[in-house]
Amino acid sequence: MLKMPRQPSLALFWIAIIGNLVIIQLGYNVFHQIRDIPFESNLFRVFAAIFADILSNHLLFEPLLNGLILFSIIMLCRQLIQQVKLYKKWKTYIDSKSNPEMTKRFIKKFNKENLRIEVILDSSIIAMTAGLIKPRVILSSGLIERFNDQEMEAILFHEMYHSKFRHPLQLLILTMIAESLAFLPIMKSLVHHYKIWMELLADRFAIYHMGSEIQLAQVLLAVLKNNQVKSQGYGVHFVNESVNYRLKQLIDPQTPIRIPFFKQKTLLLSVIVLVMMTLIFIYGSV
Amino acid sequence: MKVKSIHLNEEGLNRFFGSLEAKIMKVLWEKEKLTIKQVHESLKKEDGISLNAVMTVMGRLTDKGHLIKDSSGKGRTRLTFFSPVQNKEQFILEQTKVVTDGLVEDFGSLMVSHLVDNMDKADPDLLLRLEQKLNELKKKS
Structure with a gap:
């Protein structure tokens, strides 16, 4: 099995450390603030007691922290509701397009009985891995018509990697952490970094199993070339997106890929926020 | 050329085009360059569509940027050919x-x-x- 390189492991490590520290500290802060609020007979009195407690028993800076906590909770709830709604929409779309006959034939042809695959009737070129608990690879009939058997194998290995490591679920959790801690821009940068590596590693998995990068390269080139001619008539500088790192890797699979974790401005801003929060935690309580 | 409205739950070309638009595009993708009359001849065998309807829709597809017009000849011998901007x-x-x-x-x-x-x-x-x-x-x- 291919070993996870150092960079994405580091990104995950820092997301876990910073995310957990901040969330636990914010959570503890909430606990600290509400523990001295008396239980009242109705909600209005509870809220009144909370306001009175904030104004009289805690320094001015603590409401700022409460603002951040509230922001995080709202963002988390928003993400959850959005994901549930989108899941329903997605399921309706896929179920309406699903073709069990084509799916059966495809699985048999490519001998991928262990992989959850679904072929949908769609002339667009679609290959994606979706689903949180039991991820499945969604392929369109347009894709199957467009590419030959070897190229399809390469595509399947790429998507298999995403499915095997439950990347949809990983990405959901990481995105929710990054969104709820949006006041720490470094979190979004680290998640973006990890997401790029997800694609690179999926490509490496495909290259390893195909024994060559040619098939995957042909697929990417076919999909990108047409889009490129249409959308860009002038030189474009290198954009920090997965597509460009994947191209680099396919051009020279032996050269190590270096992806920046974050910009200096992002790091500086996040450090400032973290320092301010820490000072409030240390000096802010009575 | 990007289609402005996409009907995600429609099948195939009907996702991007109306029904007659899709039929006309299919014919032109096959034959590459045709006059309105020639397109109409291809379609009327199956569907009994009027020449006016074909003319209107081909005009609309040209305005949307999916077809280009190419006129040749003068006066009575003038012919206008339509061809798709992109292949299928x-x-x-x-x-x-x-x-x-x-x-x-x-x-x-x-x-x-x-x-x-x-x-x-x-x-x-x-x-x-x-x-x-x-x-x-x-x-x-």
């Missing part, structure tokens, strides 16, 4: 990005990635280098 494969590939960007945007992190994310951000130099590499490998084999 190019059209499907381009619309793929719109559909799947829409899907990914709609379905968020439930989807990890389409086969290729952020197609419009691909570096043209890298594409060229990859193409050159593949050509060299093909020559060697």
Whole structure:
């Protein structure tokens, strides 16, 4: 099995450390603030007691922290509701397009009985891995018509990697952490970094199993070339997106890929926020 | 040319075009260059569509940028040919990005990635280098 390189492991490590520290500290802060609020007979009195407690028993800076906590909770709830709604929409779309006959034939042809695959009737070129608990690879009939058997194998290995490591679920959790801690821009940068590596590693998995990068390269080139001619008539500088790192890797699979974790401005801003929060935690309580 | 409205739950070309638009595009993708009358001849066998309807829809497709007009001859011998701006494969590939960007945007992190994310951000130099590499490998084999 291919070993996870150092960079994405580091990104995950820092997301876990910073995310957990901040969330636990914010959570503890909430606990600290509400523990001295008396239980009242109705909600209005509870809220009144909370306001009175904030104004009289805690320094001015603590409401700022409460603002951040509230922001995080709202963002988390928003993400959850959005994901549930989108899941329903997605399921309706896929179920309406699903073709069990084509799916059966495809699985048999490519001998991928262990992989959850679904072929949908769609002339667009679609290959994606979706689903949180039991991820499945969604392929369109347009894709199957467009590419030959070897190229399809390469595509399947790429998507298999995403499915095997439950990347949809990983990405959901990481995105929710990054969104709820949006006041720490470094979190979004680290998640973006990890997401790029997800694609690179999926490509490496495909290259390893195909024994060559040619098939995957042909697929990417076919999909990108047409889009490129249409959308860009002038030189474009290198954009920090997965597509460009994947191209680099396919051009020279032996050269190590270096992806920046974050910009200096992002790091500086996040450090400032973290320092301010820490000072409030240390000096802010009575 | 990007289609402005996409009907995600429709099948095939009907996702991007109205019913008659899709039929006309199919004919033109097959034959490449035809006059309105020739397109009408192809379609009326199956569906009994009027020449006026075909003319109107082909005009609309031209306005939307899917067809180009090419007139030749003068006076009574003047002929106007219509041909698709993109071939079918190019059209499907381009619309793929719109559909799947829409899907990914709609379905968020439930989807990890389409086969290729952020197609419009691909570096043209890298594409060229990859193409050159593949050509060299093909020559060697």
